[in-house]
Amino acid sequence: MNGSDVVIIGRGPAGLLMATLVAESGGRAMIVADGQGSLPLWGGQFDFRNYNDEGKPLKDPFAWWTRQPDHPGGTVSGAEWNGWWDHLRQLWHRIGIPTTPRVPRKNTVLLTPLGRLRPTFLAPQWHFTQSRAGPVTLVSIPGLMDFQATAAAQHYQVETGQAANVIEISTPPSWHARWQPLQWAWFLDSMEGRRWMLQELRRVRLEPDRPLLFPQMLGVEEVEPLMQSIAEVTGRFVGEVPLLPPAIGGLRIQRRWERWLKRQGVRFVSGRASEISRRNVLVLTNGRRIPAGHLVLATGGVLGGGIRVCPDGHLEHSVTGLEIGSVSTLSDLGRAGFAQTDNVPIAVGREVGDCDPDRHGDGGAVILWTVHQAYQALAHHDAQAEER
Ligand SMILES: Cc1cc2nc3c(=O)[nH]c(=O)nc-3n(C[C@H](O)[C@H](O)[C@H](O)COP(=O)(O)OP(=O)(O)OC[C@H]3O[C@@H](n4cnc5c(N)ncnc54)[C@H](O)[C@@H]3O)c2cc1C
Structure with missing residues (x-):
């Protein structure tokens, strides 16, 4: 040009x-x-x-x-x-958006907030995608209307025949009932938020070997370090389920x-x-x-x-x-x-x-x-x- x-x-x-x-x-x-x-x-x-x-x-x-x-x-x-x-x-x-090490050859599937599967092609690594459905653990976040973990787990089990269990975490001291995914994400970008999340996850009991899936709210700017710390603390693969607009991934x-x-x-x-x-x-x-x-x-x-x-x-x-x-x-x-x-x-x-x-x-x-x-x-x- x-x-x-x-x-x-x-x-x-x-x-x-x-x-x-x-x-x-x-x-x-x-x-x-x-x-x-x-x-x-x-x-x-x-x-x-x-x-x-x-x-x-x-x-x-x-x-x-x-x-x-x-x-x-x-x-x-x-x-x-x-x-x-x-x-x-x-x-x-x-530009700092991690994705696959090479161009995929086929579509993979991602999980919708309703626990259904839908195809996609190139997704950031935050997204939980799979080529074949397996057992999963969904994280329920209090007050988050966009992600009803129990209903999503039920849909997932019916659609895939695979096990899906739910773990619940509590709310941080600064939490307000009005918090939507974006408020959670900004909170989790802070040192206070990260410390709180890791502390919460140390106290929950997890099923062995199941990926740990959060609604997409694990930070706007600091998502990768938080996901890595969660993986280290829990010993599980960590992924996110993209939510409805406004969408943190986009x-x-x-x-x-x-x-x-x-x-x-x-x-x-x-x-x-x-x-x-x-x-x-x-x-x-x-x-x-x-x-x-x-x-x-x-x-x-x-x-x-x-x-x-x-x-x-x-x-x-x-x-x-x-x-x-x-x-x-x-x-x-x-x-x-x-x-x-x-x-x-x-x-x-x-x-x-x-x-x-x-x-x-x-x-x-x-x-x-x-x-x-x-x-x-x-x-x-x-x-x-x-x-x-
Ligand atoms: C809810 C939703 C979910 C989607 N999900 C997916 C998905 O899962 N996978 C996927 O691949 N794609 C998805 N898409 C993408 C979609 O299908 C389109 O490909 C995409 O939105 C098109 O982007 P665009 O850049 O062409 O236009 P847009 O992103 O719509 O951008 C249009 C731009 O033009 C500007 N503009 C318009 N008129 C004027 C004007 N007169 N003067 C100045 N500026 C103007 C607007 O301000 C805006 O900045 C989704 C889109 C939406 C909205």
Whole structure:
């Protein structure tokens, strides 16, 4: 990428990944967003493809994707997918999000707060995932409505035929009935919280050899040292069950990823895009005008999105319905394409791809293929421009 600024609208995982690719290649990126993005709403487990069209769980998402000639993401080869997943895995390691030592070959399953199993692909190591269900111990946290350990244990036993027992811990002196997972997590980040948790666990009796599963609340910033101390004190494998929003796992990822991007020189601007000119000037509702070498829309859509990409490429304000510009989608770009005659933004992430992540469980895959292909198109365009 040449020295021109890439301005990305949106601070969700697609926007963060786009900014990462630009920064890694030595380019300058700016992220403009009017809200958090979706990461703090989910645990951060990136799905590849969890279910087939009939809703049956899939074991081998590589095989599924490479057999879909009619799907816009179906042109991606297994090697390309593997490379993109490996890039994400290595990036996460660099920015302090531990995950698997290599790209998984198959989907694994994680436990939901209801004690059900659901497939996923790449998950941070905090998450408890397994390739085959086994006996588990669930930790019941007082007052935590998001995780009913006894009900979850019952569901798990019925669904898997494996044993699941529950242990209860008490409340710390500073506890308040209003505490939700985030309050617990901040408390457990403190020295007082860590000491209290380890003391509690020394007094409970544990079944031999069962992983010890907590609801996802073992800290925001200091989760790894706490998990390691718990493992040492109890002699058990320790994992977390991701909960409903606001989700601590996604929050951890977002905080670490954004801190890292800022260290790479990526600028973050808070503001709402209200107009996009065909000359790639972004206009914010406060009147600020931001000229861009390239404009990328990573404006999501799962929560309504602030900008709607219409099938003909027009951009519509999702509240007023006003046309605010036009966009080039990946189908326009083609595989190697990007015959840019005019400056138009590119849409990535949840906005594009004809996918339905809520139904098919392919949210992570949509982010990977749309962002990498858009980035390749931009780089290709810049290389051609330099030759001219
Ligand atoms: C509850 C929930 C659970 C999920 N679970 C999973 C899961 O288990 N596995 C998985 O792989 N994926 C999961 N996803 C991810 C989901 O399927 C999408 O892939 C993901 O949310 C898309 O991210 P994105 O970056 O495209 O958009 P978003 O994260 O939605 O980000 C959109 C960004 O655009 C900004 N924006 C929009 N309009 C404007 C404007 N006009 N001006 C300025 N900024 C604007 C917003 O402020 C925001 O920052 C989940 C999502 C949610 C919400």
